[in-house]
Amino acid sequence: MAGTHDPAPGPTPRLTHAFFERPVLEVAPDLLGALVSHRGVTIRLTEVEAYDGRNDPGSHAYRGLTPRTGVMFGPPGGLYVYLSYGMHWCANLVCGSEGTASAVLMRAGEVVGGIEVARERRGGVVDRDLARGPARLGQALGLSREQNGLDVTAPDGPFEVLAAPYPAPAPVRSGPRVGVSGAGGDGLQYPWRFWLDGDPTVSAYRGAKPRRARGQR
DNA sequence: TTGACGATTAGCT
DNA sequence: GCTAATCGTCAAC
Numbered sequence: 001m002a003g004t005h006d007p008a009p010g011p012t013p014r015l016t017h018a019f020f021e022r023p024v025l026e027v028a029p030d031l032l033g034a035l036v037s038h039r040g041v042t043i044r045l046t047e048v049e050a051y052d053g054r055n056d057p058g059s060h061a062y063r064g065l066t067p068r069t070g071v072m073f074g075p076p077g078g079l080y081v082y083l084s085y086g087m088h089w090c091a092n093l094v095c096g097s098e099g100t101a102s103a104v105l106m107r108a109g110e111v112v113g114g115i116e117v118a119r120e121r122r123g124g125v126v127d128r129d130l131a132r133g134p135a136r137l138g139q140a141l142g143l144s145r146e147q148n149g150l151d152v153t154a155p156d157g158p159f160e161v162l163a164a165p166y167p168a169p170a171p172v173r174s175g176p177r178v179g180v181s182g183a184g185g186d187g188l189q190y191p192w193r194f195w196l197d198g199d200p201t202v203s204a205y206r207g208a209k210p211r212r213a214r215g216q217r
Numbered sequence: 218t219t220g221a222c223g224a225t226t227a228g229c230t
Numbered sequence: 231g232c233t234a235a236t237c238g239t240c241a242a243c
Contacts, residue, residue, distance in 0.1 A: 049224070058224070060239095068239060085225050086237030092224085105224060135225055177224075 012162045017153045020076035024050045024095040024102035029172050029194045031093070031104055033164030035112065039142040041121075042113030043131050044164075045106060046199040049177050050192035051092070053101030058177065061101035072101040077153035081143055088135030089143045093152065093161065107193070108132045110201045111140060132201045170196040 015034065020027060028050040036043050053061040053072060060082065061072045071080040071094065078094035080103055092103035109131045111118045118130045118140040131137040152161045177193045195202045 051224075060224075063240080066240070082224085083238055085223060085235080087235070088225050090224065107224085133225070 012165045014155070015077075015153065015161045015163055017075070017077050020093060020095050020153065021097060022095070024052055024100075024104060025192065027093075027095045028104045028192070029174070031106075031161075032172055032194055032196055033166070033168045035160075035162040035165065036106065036109070036141065037113065037160040037162065038147070038158060040114040040117045041111060041141055043109035043118075043137060043140065044112045045109045047108035047193070047195040047202045049105040049107055050095075050194070051103050051105060052192075053096075053103075056102075059101070059103075061103075065101075069101065071149045072103050073099055074149070075151070077151055079147055079150040079152050079159055081138070081145060081148040083145070084135060089138040089145070090134040091138050091141070091143055091147070105134060106137055107134045108195075108201050108203050109137055110199070117142075128200050133203050168196055170198050173197045 012035065019030070028048050031045050031048050034045050036045060051059040051061070053059050054064075056062055059072075061069045065073050068082065069080075071078050072092070074094060075098045076094050076096060080092040080094055081089055082092075084090050090105065092105045094101075094103045096102040111127065111130045115127065115130070119125075119127070121142060122130050122136065122140055129136065131140045147159060150159045151157055152159050172194055173196075174191050174194050176191060
């Protein structure tokens, strides 16, 4: 296939505790182009979303500390994995100082390593769709509840996050988040989604779901 | 204990 | 474009 993005010429360093300890709005755009690697698959991030714990109605941590959100309140560099809609595993990287409960959702990326493993996990979809969308990305990486709470800055940890091997080839853009109730519906706007402009693996924008009440009709 | 909902995706009209 | 699938989490009773 056309190699629009050649692999890094050499190894890149694993991102550190200090990297993730900064404010989430600084960390999120810096994660674009970074490489995440787990169980034989490496993905270059092309789209992320920031969530600001307590101040953010769209965040799982908005209502405070619960058994599920405990990882978000922990130290930066933690991996917060949650189940969406009862069937999809999605992953966040905890940011900011401990207790802030802010995190960056990894929304989409391009598989740059272990593509055959990713194809097997994703069931033969076209390569562009291997990690286009948060749940697809999680599936391509082979994530599940077991990875919740991992420290991605641990030198020998199973989940790696490596610095971008080269400057982003496309400009970083930002805009409203996807599918978050409250981000638009009630007038609140958070331009906290970041992506690489024009990248084919970036998911299509959709506003918050206007679902009508179920069990009614 | 119960009921409602969700940071989604796939499939059908 | 619209809806079902599917189950963990959380708030309320």
